[in-house]
Amino acid sequence: MGNEQKPKPKMGFTIIKDDPTDGHKGFGIGSLSLENVSPVIIDVEEEVATIEIGAMHARSPLERGIRFLPTREESANGKAYWLIWVTIDYKEEGPYYSGVTACEMVIDRSIRRGYKNFVDHMNRMDRSMKGKIMVDDMDDTSKRVLAEFLKEHNEEIWNRSNAELHDGLRV
Template identity: 65%
Template sequence: MEENKKKLGFNIIKKDPLDGHKGFGKGALTLDNVSPVIIDVEAGEAVIDVGAMHARSTVEKGIKFLAKKEEVPNGKPYWLVWVTIDRNEEGPYYAGVTACYMTVDREIRRGYKSLPEHVNRMDKSLKRHIIVEDMDPKSKKVLADFLLAHNEVLWNNSSEELKKGLSAE
């Protein structure tokens, strides 16, 4: 059964349907180039979970999210990282990487996350921002290792801002 599961990867950039077209919608942002990565802080693991696009990742399913961290004192920490891929002269690269914090307590089926922050960070990723400074050093390393292992070319073509932002310094 497991071997039948399709391995998920980052969305690869499709040919721009508006390429060369200067009319309505030119320059519009598209969700085709963004992928959500979930980092389990305690386990030190990162996975792509496209369900997060609609707040339906494996981690989020069956959880009622509250707006205050204090209401979920035993919540397990996670990072939802929005990763946007683009292409420049050098080739494809990780263009936008933004992290959002959340916690989940499976026992009480409650969690904490700031929905406005998650939406805004996805938007910032689409607009090619790097926002990873809130992440703990261990999670930064997990994300850096994951992005590098996923595609070395994308990592090598990425900005120094991203690489420094995810370094353990």
């Protein structure tokens, strides 16, 4: 991998506005809104992080055409990725990264198979929305990539974020 500079995608966080009632009364009232949540995918091998809005519904370009299996062994030769749920919330000083949770994912394009735990992915998205920081499972390189990505996206938001996030991504 060396010291080569990787191209850094310059995409901003997309704030997903989701009005669960959509102007009508009845079904869906009281549902959780997915407002302010963005999925970030880290390619572990390439050391690159990108925002992939399609991952909200397991439909990112990376996931398309892949049949996800319940055991990691069936995709043992696959490429490792992290799906990171990033939630931006607001406090008096301004926006900050309130919830950041990491989920593992393996994709073997050659056999069109992969591994991810769907229940864990949904639970971690929920925990991110509730302001939890869950990055302990990540490898040090991926933590560094994510920290750099979040800082570069908006250093002010990074600086306002809780020490728990900074400490969790420190390597």
